[in-house]
Amino acid sequence: MRGDGRKPNETRVITIERDYIKHAEGSVLITVGDTKVICTVTVEDKVPPFLRNSGTGWITAEYGMLPRSTGTRNQRESTRGKVGGRTMEIQRLIGRALRAVVDLKALGEKTLWLDCDVIQADGGTRTASITGAFVALADALHKHMKKGSLSSLPITDFLAATSVGIVNGQPVLDLNYPEDSAAAVDMNIVMTGGGKFVELQGTGEESSFSMDELQAMIGLGQQGVNSLIEKQKAVLGEDIVNLIAANAKTVQHT
Amino acid sequence: MRGDGRKPNETRVITIERDYIKHAEGSVLITVGDTKVICTVTVEDKVPPFLRNSGTGWITAEYGMLPRSTGTRNQRESTRGKVGGRTMEIQRLIGRALRAVVDLKALGEKTLWLDCDVIQADGGTRTASITGAFVALADALHKHMKKGSLSSLPITDFLAATSVGIVNGQPVLDLNYPEDSAAAVDMNIVMTGGGKFVELQGTGEESSFSMDELQAMIGLGQQGVNSLIEKQKAVLGEDIVNLIAANAKTVQHT
Amino acid sequence: MRGDGRKPNETRVITIERDYIKHAEGSVLITVGDTKVICTVTVEDKVPPFLRNSGTGWITAEYGMLPRSTGTRNQRESTRGKVGGRTMEIQRLIGRALRAVVDLKALGEKTLWLDCDVIQADGGTRTASITGAFVALADALHKHMKKGSLSSLPITDFLAATSVGIVNGQPVLDLNYPEDSAAAVDMNIVMTGGGKFVELQGTGEESSFSMDELQAMIGLGQQGVNSLIEKQKAVLGEDIVNLIAANAKTVQHT
Amino acid sequence: MRGDGRKPNETRVITIERDYIKHAEGSVLITVGDTKVICTVTVEDKVPPFLRNSGTGWITAEYGMLPRSTGTRNQRESTRGKVGGRTMEIQRLIGRALRAVVDLKALGEKTLWLDCDVIQADGGTRTASITGAFVALADALHKHMKKGSLSSLPITDFLAATSVGIVNGQPVLDLNYPEDSAAAVDMNIVMTGGGKFVELQGTGEESSFSMDELQAMIGLGQQGVNSLIEKQKAVLGEDIVNLIAANAKTVQHT
Amino acid sequence: MRGDGRKPNETRVITIERDYIKHAEGSVLITVGDTKVICTVTVEDKVPPFLRNSGTGWITAEYGMLPRSTGTRNQRESTRGKVGGRTMEIQRLIGRALRAVVDLKALGEKTLWLDCDVIQADGGTRTASITGAFVALADALHKHMKKGSLSSLPITDFLAATSVGIVNGQPVLDLNYPEDSAAAVDMNIVMTGGGKFVELQGTGEESSFSMDELQAMIGLGQQGVNSLIEKQKAVLGEDIVNLIAANAKTVQHT
Amino acid sequence: MRGDGRKPNETRVITIERDYIKHAEGSVLITVGDTKVICTVTVEDKVPPFLRNSGTGWITAEYGMLPRSTGTRNQRESTRGKVGGRTMEIQRLIGRALRAVVDLKALGEKTLWLDCDVIQADGGTRTASITGAFVALADALHKHMKKGSLSSLPITDFLAATSVGIVNGQPVLDLNYPEDSAAAVDMNIVMTGGGKFVELQGTGEESSFSMDELQAMIGLGQQGVNSLIEKQKAVLGEDIVNLIAANAKTVQHT
Secondary structure: OOOOOOOOOOOOOEEEEEEOOOOOOEEEEEEEEEHHHHHHHHEEEEOOOHOOOOOEEEEEEEEEEEOOOOOOOOOHHHOOOOOOOOHHHHHHHHHHHHHHHHHHHHHHHOOOEEEEEEEOOOOOHHHHHHHHHHHHEEEEEEEHOOOOOOOOOOOOEEEEEEEEEEEEOEEEEEEOOHHHHHHOOEEEEEEOOOOOOOEEEEEOOOOOOHHHHHHHHHHHHHHHHHHHHHHHHHHHHHHHHHHHHHHHHHHHHH | OOOOOOOOOOOOOOOEOOOOOOOOOOOEEEOOOOOOEEEEEEEEOOOOEEEEOOOOOEEEEEEEEOOOOOOOOOHHHHOOOOOOOOHHHHHHHHHHHHOOOOOHHHOOOOOOEEEEEEEEOOOHHHHHHHHHHHHHHHHHHHHHHHHOOOOOOOOOOOOEEEEEEEEEEEEEEOOOHHHHHOOOOOEEEEOOOOEEEEEEEEOOOOOOOOOOHHHHHHHHHHHHHHHHHHHHHHHHHHHHHOOOOOOOHHHHOO | OOOOOOOOOOOOEEEEEEEEOOOOEEEEEEOOOOOEEEEEEEEOOOHHHHHOOOOOOOEEEEEOOOOOOOOOOOOOOOHOOOHHHHHHHHHHHHHHHHHHHHHHHHHOOOOEEEEEEEEEEEOOOHHHHHHHHHHHHHHHHHHHHHHOOOOOOOEEOOEEEEEEEEEEEEEOOOOOOOHHHHHEEEEEEEOOOOEEEEEEEEOOOOOOHHHHHHHHHHHHHHHHOOOOOOOOHHOOOOOHHHHHHHHHHHHHHH | OOOOEEEEEOOOOOEEEEEOOOOOEEEEEEOOOEEEEEEEEEOOOOOOOOOOOOOOEEEEEEEOOOOOOOOOOOOOHHOOOOOOOOHHHHHHHHHHHEEEEHHHHHHOOOOOEEEEEEEEOOOOHHHHHHHHHHHHHHHHHHHHHHHOOOOOOOOOOOOEEEEEEEEOOEEEEEOHHHHHHHHHHHEEEEEEEOOOOOEEEEEEOOOOOOOOHHHHHHHHHHHHHHHHHHHHHHHHHHHHHHHHHHHHHHHHOO | OOOOOOOOOOOOOOEEEEEEOOOEEEEEEEEEEEEEEEEEEEEEEOOHHHHHHOOOOOEEEEEOOOOOOOOOOOOHHEEEEEEEHHHHHHHHHHHHHHHOOOOHHHHHOOOEEEEEEEOOOOOHEEEEEEHHHHHHHHHHHHHHHEEEEEEEOOOOOOEEEEEEEOOOEEEEEOOHHHHHOOOOOOEEEEOOOOOOEEEEEEOOOOEEHHHHHHHHHHHHHHHHHHHHHHHHHHHHHHHHHHHHHHHHHHHOOO | OOOOOOOOOOOEEEEEOOOOOOOOOEEEEEEOOEEEEEEEEEEOOOOOOOHHOOOOOOOOEEEEOOOOOOOOOOHEEEEHOOOOOOHHHHHHHHHHHHOOOOOOOHHHEEEEEEEEEEOOOOOOOHHHHHHHHHHHHHHHHHHHHHOOOOOOEOOOOOOHHHEEEEEEOOOEOOOOOHHHHHHOOEEEEEEEEOEEOOOEEEEEEOOEOOOOHHHHHHHHHHHHHHHHHHHHHHHHOHHHHHHHHHHHHHHHHO
């Protein structure tokens, strides 16, 4: 039994509220237990210099935390005048993850800006950001498809992320902040609807872990991602789910 | 009749949700029409260098906008590596305004950090921040009083803020973003429960205004602030309202 | 009687020396009592991106203080690596104020850079900057008119600024630094030759002020601005004064 | 057969030159094929604020690339005024990795600064940095032990790192730059002498990978790390190797 | 004959106005032809960390140019967020030069801040800064001596600086901006009242110079510095001149 | 006899290893005693804005020190977020020096980036950088000539640099770090193969020097530079030496 009464392989309660910010092309408020993240997607009609005239699009992510999203107040990165290492690592991860399930050729010379802003933090903010950003991105691209600026939905599969770890010697799924602080090993797993890995980042926090522990964590991660993707499907609705499923099938056959 | 159907002297719908962020000593989500701001208050047991050993506390405010709180995406100030002029102007205003109704001597050597983060913007974000921050600050200080770290509630009066302006030649109250963009004059008014001015900032936007227009705007501002303070009172509840009212009386008599 | 022997409604001695810096299109040294500011105007033949191909010009202001313009040495903002909040607030104010009396359409796609550098400070540096910058700007634009790069003088009215406040319970005009430090209320007023307001920024410095005090301060401000504009006229000479007066009449009739 | 003639499970030629920089407590030049990194270790007699009076030490790493270590010149991060995301990610990884095999309690209130500077890059710079930094760190701590400022060698096990990936559908070990650029999956593996994982970072580069591919890559990584640790042992010599081996045994039994 | 009618060995007209800024302990406006620099000296009762508890003082200089001191407007270094290479070079030079004639032991644990701000530039701003800063520094230290916070005047000799160069094949003294732009060689010379060199910085501007040219330039520089020191003496007056002269004699004999 | 046994006019042992970094167009490792600097040259097919369409090329230098190239660790300039004054001074010197012997017109619209990175420091890093950069630059331009992108070798003469100083009252050549720290005067001399000066920077380190001392130092510097140029010629080989010698003759005759 875990600190908050969950079983080792049990995720926290997850909600995803679509169209949370009226201005953005796609936006959600995702809550994973007490972790709350606003994810918005902005579609811009240009690409970074290295992609100009390539016919190919790009996805870039930015991540932030409100100063008081955490137990003690964090100084703003704008006030400090620079983006910290942890933030950079997370926003690079989010961008890479989403690019793995978007057909950037089919997107054309557009940039998708994913903004993930944590308004309340209780562990797993980066994985919640990925899971939420996927839904916001599907919404944004679907709107563009409906209004004709995209001829198809350029999403090749579902994508979600969760964390696993070894806490008190036991592999557990979806760590909250007290568990994350106490974990000997911490692993973030990003997977597709088709069950393939996109990112796997395991860290012995000043410690190390065995092959058996690795296997156990991967197993839990697969369960967690599957349930998150079910949630995404329920929230997005049949139309979008069918379009993505069709793309995923095509991709597998090529 | 205004663009959104309001009368010239009519505010937008206002809601204030207390205890919005679980970690902060005081926190609200204030919505003024489509403008939504999270205000949190953090109490820190130290003061800036210029106040050390003075027995006096301090209030400092920071303000931010999520990149997609606006119609087109704004680059993050953390990414740009510096806080812009508009942000600085606003956070200085918020801090000054709240300091006018807090007895910093009675607060003792503590710093109150007010964080106002706009998650959706539709005009009037700085005045919504002040109005919301007042409630979060009252909550935070009341909690400290209840747990004994303050012997009284060091708030000397209510405080709220609104905007007024001249749009299409007509003085109007509580401008939304389309009105703000079209306004010939724009004025922010911060007032106390006792009807006194704390800040008055009127700007002819590349234009100018007459004494008559000034008087009309001030009149509307007084109405607007009064209704905001009624809202604050309804939300804060009798206990806190009575404590502040008692302080306000004492202050007037001295 | 005030600390320096002035009456409540009396300004300090004002001098404006034209053509103070040989390189600039327009430049003055303005002294208001012991406050001394060098104002220069540079005319650049391009505009910021948001105005390109609009046929419209722009005015942008920068403000600085020499490190030892003040009683204790201030660290340079270049050394600190960023422009502070107070500086940003002031330069935004100066730019906004001057844009109110320049016909940016008639200016065409030019940018006017106003640089206001305080070499000695004794209160009222921002209002002295506005008053001085107006003269430098008139000179710069008049030179451009004379050499044919402007077909008319695109200045629609005179403009000056002063500060008023409540010191020791008494409304006073044109505060010096000791008064400014002691003031319960501090207000900056920017007005046109036609007697209209361009900016009105009143601040209860951790305090508040009544409607009566507001009216008294505005009355003093009007007197102060009028005498400053008389000074500007005397310094600029008949030719330029007549051109601006003619423009001001036309504007009032439209 | 790979582009440079290696077999899939073959590492590049590795050399480690100790005492490369005369000033540093420990320093090596590590070459892995054409990748060359200077690793130095500096021992400082103080710790970051969060560890003061804890009796515990710290390890922090910094990573840099000379501008022309790469095929095209990279702008210096000092000139750009900030450390990029990739650099931050790498230096956080190096620090975390080394902390896993140093007994920070036994180190006491000292900070070890690891500086890894790439003078020539051909893929695998971060893993070469970790492998080289381990040797420099062992040297630096051994010197401190010999001169009496440490009572024992606070290293609990050997540590090395390598990269693996899927290139042209085939799992390969120790990717050079052309392979890294072409890889569909790229994984960095940090392991101890005892065969446990410290870090595992696998990335489908805008792609994804299956469980089978994951297993194959992990197998190759284990081989690679083993041969790197053999190299470290050969270079460090019997004395230091025996001290670390003894510590590693103790750790395993506790 | 030179462009402005001077002979090769003729300096421009020099004026030094003492007590130019009322707040500073020492301040001058120095004009060398059309070059005008405000030099202020601030005495601070602390020293940089590397001198704490050494009983020794320090001198540090900062240099700036107003944006429109030059023919075309320069962007402010505060706005650019960093101090440029040229500025750093100059302020390091000014600080080094003045430290050569101040007895830092006798000064005690004080820091002298020299601020040299160019308000109008026409070549030779760095040498004018040194020459002017010497006078401001003598004034500041003399005031401290008179009020008893220094027991003697810790200045060991006079100090002034000038520029020389090769223009159109001819060695000339005290280059103005057009000459400086056209010079094949440019040399700054800082010398003491006793005729010794403190700094000698000769630069073939994308060119080179012979031993004969070097000798000719040094000869001119000696003449120029001598006449500048005569000017300093005339301006400072007998009291201060005698104190410095006495110190200079003592130094020569030890 | 000096601390390391050298005679006053004796340089340290010098080695120059060409083609040290495989990616760069030209690169050397230069060692002067225990000072080691990697110099690389990158040829870029564009020029800074002020030279566009001028048909003229440019040379720009950057200089860095690895954090542990020195006795105590230096914080990285990338981490500090800005390039320090000493670095700027040095890289401006290196750039200026090399531009004096390259025919920028003959180079055409190309920029040569000289990167000088000190991996081990023991005094004289800036002069070693200049001496080494010359060889790397000759190599880079010779390669471009051989492959046809330059029709001739646009180098007009040899160039090397050394330091001289007054240590313990005696003029000495090529100061190492302990000598440099103890020197009363420190002078850097950059000269051409034809014996002309390019830069001469003499600094009395909080001290001053006489004309006799100046003459003695210049004499030593000439000897030092001559022996460095002999070394450069030996390393570069007959082909390149003859090309440069031919250019130098032509230049002297014009």
